[in-house]
Amino acid sequence: MTNRLDIETREASETEAYTNLPKEIKDKLEWFQDQKLGVIFHWGLYAEAGIVESWQLSEEDEWARAKKPWRNSVSKLREDYWKLNKTFNPKHFDPITWADLCKDAGFKYMIFTTKHHDGFNMYDTQYSDYKITSSDSAFYDNPKADVFKEVVDAFRSKGLGIGAYYSKADWYSPYYWVPGQHAKGRTASYDPLEQPEMWKKFKGFVHDQLIELAKNYGPLDITWLDAGWVRKERTHEDLDMDGLAKDMRVYNPEMLIVDRSVGGDHENYVTPERKIPDTPPVKVWESNIPHAKNWGYVPNDIYKSDKEMIASIIQVVAKGGNLIIGIGPKPDGTLPEKSVYLLKTLAHWTKTYGEGIYHTRPFKQNSINQWYLTEKDQSVYAFCIPERDQEQYTLDLTKLDTQFEEEIIDLSTGEKAKVEDDHLIHHSKEIKGYRLTKNLTTVSQ
Template sequence: MQSFYKKILAIVLSATTLTTSAQEHNVSAGYQKPTDPQVLENLETWQDMKFGLFMHWGTYSQWGIVESWSLCPEDEGWTQRKPEHGETYFEYVKNYENLQKTFNPTDFNPQKWADAAKAAGMKYVVFTTKHHDGFAMFDTKESDYKITSPNTPFSKNPKADVTKEIFSTFRSEGFKIGAYFSKPDWHTEYYWWPYFPPKDRNVNYDPLKYPERWEKYKTFTYNQLNELTSNYGKVDILWLDGGWVRPFKTIDQTVEWQRTIKVEQDIDMDKIGSMARRNQPGIIVVDRTVPGEWENYVTPEQAIPEHPLDIPWESCITMGNSFSYVPNDKYKSAQKIVETLVKIISRGGNYLMNIAPGPNGDFDQAAYDRLKELASWVAINESAIYSTRAVAPYHEGDYYYTRSKDHKTLNVFHLSEGKDYQKTEAFQFTIPENFTPKDVKLLGYKGKVKWTKTGNTVSVKAPKSDLNYASVLQLTSK
């Protein structure tokens, strides 16, 4: 494990935390760099992409509630059940599962999503094929609790296998494809056995005491992941959520939510990961929060590390306040999204921004508005965003830095956080000692800019321009 990474683990994650502790995920210790050349190549390309689309979508969108978590007794404090959805817990679960019988998102049009995401500069997509509630948004043969079941009205639609439609559509637009999959499944009797009531997010029986039942769960999980990596074309990322399903020996007792894991929940990731790589050579596997061979990049949630990480990482952050669809959600401004993107890439990470489709199968118009607003800024500044890496000094005051992979170009972003973007009369910033600029330009401005260099400080007279959200100065070296 790299010594720099050890230090980073002690740093509290910054940025606006929008979820409760039940959903927060710590960056796990012990990153293990992959050795497979195809995986390394895939990771390198993925790190070049910088900006991705995350989508949480399921039957729960009909109630406009948080995804899955209201089924979990431990999380009642922040996912309180509404009386009209059931007076008792068991009545609530029955009504929640019956949402399958009314799920009919007839406005589903993945091309509309792909067009908007592509215009906004997104390069990869991660879709929730199955969340913790166990409802499969793909055509699994392991369960009837799925969107393609005759019990689901949308099954009669020619686009009923929404995972297939999303993957094929985004793939045709040049996106890398990521399959989110929940390792825990609160619907199947092999994880939450009806013989016992569920107490928390974990398996509700002891797998060591009932090994035959746990073995059936392992087979169930393996088979579903085999389907996803065999039947849905090229899949670049297998994004596994539910880090409490893990070998007991990997529990980090310093992490509060991991201390709630009381039993062994090893699902044999070596077998799963090897199968996924046979089906999809070079696939990136993200076994969230479980350090080792199968956590190929780390995933801080609703937060940005305060300092650069020298390992592959991605912040998954919502455009609104919720990962799932909530009526009248408050969406972040385009300026806030740009500021978040700049911070993340200046620290070496990727930004996976979540937009939740509603029960009709479409985004809110506000989400499309934000994507359209982003599009013009990204188009002007794309050379400073993609295929870049972090570079010291990373961040000083209102300035954030990236560099080209060949070290010949330095990009300096100027922000003015907490208010509408304030155009300055002059830019003044530090550059790395070993970087000697021969040219400076302001992206989006066609004329030449006046600049001087004194020691390691560059001063640029700001021309009149109509730039929004952030300015980007691009320096090329001699």
């Protein structure tokens, strides 16, 4: 199996602490930690091609073409990819259905790809003609052509938080991959220190677009910035994030800005990708895990089981994080059948167990063997994730260093759980959760 090499990492991001957070951002981070569960949609021209997002465009990212190159040469691939806007026509796009499914599933916020690295804009930007609302795009005359607006309106009407994914790189922009220059990889085709006027144009373009999103589609709860290689220290690609953040927050002072894998004041929370960290980051954090192998839609993709996704929710939340689940809509605008099935499964599961997920924080012992624990007010929640070949597990309550009321509730039935000799008994191959109530008169000091 070909390994994905698209993940930008910076270990310091997971160990550094906050400095000088404004009160509005501190409060918003508390709100964020209460939400726990979100969805992120990767949708664009790459769904039409059925390939691993836009990564095949990058010459040096050979891993993306190793298994099945979309075209035989990078030059031909780019030529044909840039034309996909002429055939990408998601006539069955129904954002209200998406929003209904996601709300019922228990998602509390949504992040949508306004622009991936390929530079194709899924909203009506005024700073690029390479957009879904342009007259040379197949979908431009559809009433729902401003896709991001339609998604934002639908999800906001259902009470979900709104996030905008935006790639700081833009491989279509003549200010990033300059025509006539050899764009070798994911970075700009030139060194900004050697061509400062060209970089100034690109920086202005990025500023204009991000302010446009904050102004016209807000209030945005989250601006989720991808392309972590776009940073001064690594590639000389300095976007003046101090100035940009200030200008964006004119439209929402409490907006969370997530300059992924860059660190510093503008990575308001960190985003471990495709993993649950062994050691939780110091900052507030959010694991992002796609439902399928790929973020965007790829025909015949491999999807994770419902049980695996539910286990990830529990494990992330027990460690104090949020989880966003990635779903890649199909080129016709519908969601993949397996993802719809997952959403319907989560709808039942979150209604049953959500009290042990939302608004919780980690218990002081967040895991013991197959048990994962969260805490809220006077309640502690114990979730058991059985292994395949075993169906009975016990949780030694004396090891929790907390005194509990005698009655422990099985959340799936609302009935009293089985307890023997200070051991909570779980006898099932299914993932289940239990509510323990602290005995406030005898809590250990």
